[in-house]
Amino acid sequence: MVCGECFRFMSEIVTLHATMMRQFELKIGRTTARFSLPENHLLYNLVGRNVEPPADLAGAYRRALDHPIDSPPLSELVKPGETVVITVSDITRAWQRNDLTLPVLVNYLNEAGIPDENITIIIAVGAHRQNSAAECAELCGQEVYERVRVINHNAWDTDNIVYLGTTSRGTEVALNREAVAADRVILTGGVIYHYMVGYGGGRKSVMPGIASLRTIQQSHMWAMRPTVGEGTNPLAANMKTIGNPAHEDMMDVASFLRPDFIVNMVPNLDGDIAGIFAGNWVSAWLAATRMVDDTFGVDIEEQADIVIASAGGYPKDINLYQSQKTIDNALYAMKPGGVIILLAECPDITEPREFFDWFSYPSFIEMEQAVRENFLISGWVAVRQWEYSNQGTTIMVTSRENIELAARARVTGVTSIQEALQLAYETCGTTEPKITVMPQGANTFPILRTQPEGGGNP
DSSP states (O other): OOOHHHHHHHHHHHHTTGGGEEEEEEEETTEEEEEEEEGGGEEEEOOOOOOOOOSSHHHHHHHHHHSOBSSOOHHHHSOTTOOEEEEEEOGGGGGGOHHHHHHHHHHHHHHTTOOGGGEEEEEEOTTSOOOOHHHHHHHHOHHHHHHSEEEEOOTTOGGGEEEEEEOTTOOEEEEEHHHHHSSEEEEEEEOOEETTTEEOSGGGGTTTTTBOHHHHHHHHGGGBOSSTTSOBOTTSSTTOOTTOHHHHHHHHHHHHHOOSEEEEEEEOTTSOEEEEEEESTTHHHHHHHHHHHHHHEEEESSOEEEEEEEOOSTTTTSSHHHHHHHHHHHHHHEEEEEEEEEEOOOTTTTOSTTTGGGGGSSSHHHHHHHHHHTOOHHHHHHHHHHHHHHHSEEEEEOOGGGHHHHHHTTOEEESOHHHHHHHHHHHHSOSSOOEEEETTTTTOEEEEOOSOTTOOOO
16 A cells, blocks of 8 residues: 555655656546546557548548448438428437538438428437437537427337337337338448447347336346346447347347338547448448447556546546446546546536435345346446446546445545545556556546457456
């Protein structure tokens, strides 16, 4: 254990050797946090491989619609006068920048004979809260929001949900009635790594996006181990699809809708739209996942004592529930028993409201039993968070008003990166820690390559 006095002494020595310091500026909320690290402590700065965005985004988007993957061009697929539903991810995925692309898509549909009044945009909130009118306008762009009908999916509204059957695993499939009734369904979304189902995007626009609460509960249950007390399923993890029962059931649910077309984007390291994948809802999505691997999968040969990770700023750090994806990625870069410093402003930390309620149970086993009895994704996230706390220490740089709630979730809250660094040095157990920095922690996935053949990340 390194005392505070030792840390200050070390800091004074480092100050004398300013040329040996490395400067960093990481996103937190809508601003940044600056800090310095000794060069000899820095193990990795994990930033992935950047890709230039298209110079003409609208032109690139239209080309993708005209030259899709395993599908006729969208202009040939839709017929004049048909009704079209477009799914759009909720405010926690505003980084997908649908406000830039939906005007192109809607205008394209108009040219193909689909008037504005025949288009409905469904905000695919899953079991998240309803998005406000202002948030819907932010997601769709003001022009589109005023031109076409935009509605929130409501997983609890059984009158507007229709039952379609059961998956091979027994999940009861019930989806948004308007999507099921539409002549054509177009899924939009973004693809990055996802800590439960391997990758985001694709089928997630259907399940959980526009599914009933019961469907969501049953399908997500596959992310738990079969036996009570064993916690979350290690097969439900980043980068894993084959053999991942949560992903496979989700694909099964989406197949009941048989989406007609998909347009998924992949961001670059700067958050710009770098890849546009249109066409068949399965193969176009798979092509997007390969770009994610090329961009955000980063090989490492060693794990660090301390990992400093930014979620990537707003909206990826809108709350702890969303920021947990960054914790999960950072754990792959951290030695067992190490420290994660998470930069997450969390202006909406109380959402979803039931997330922190799960931590009222006095023990892990009692929490897990309660989650299994009334499964909600927030419960799975809470179980996962408790598991993280057993693997190491998480220190979160956040607003002062969030510190008490963070503590309930077994996270230590501080208000500055300097305070976090001092606490991390004191906690990690060495005066010469190896430190890895992850500026885009929600997206970047560290892949440890020193494991024996046949190993791999859990």
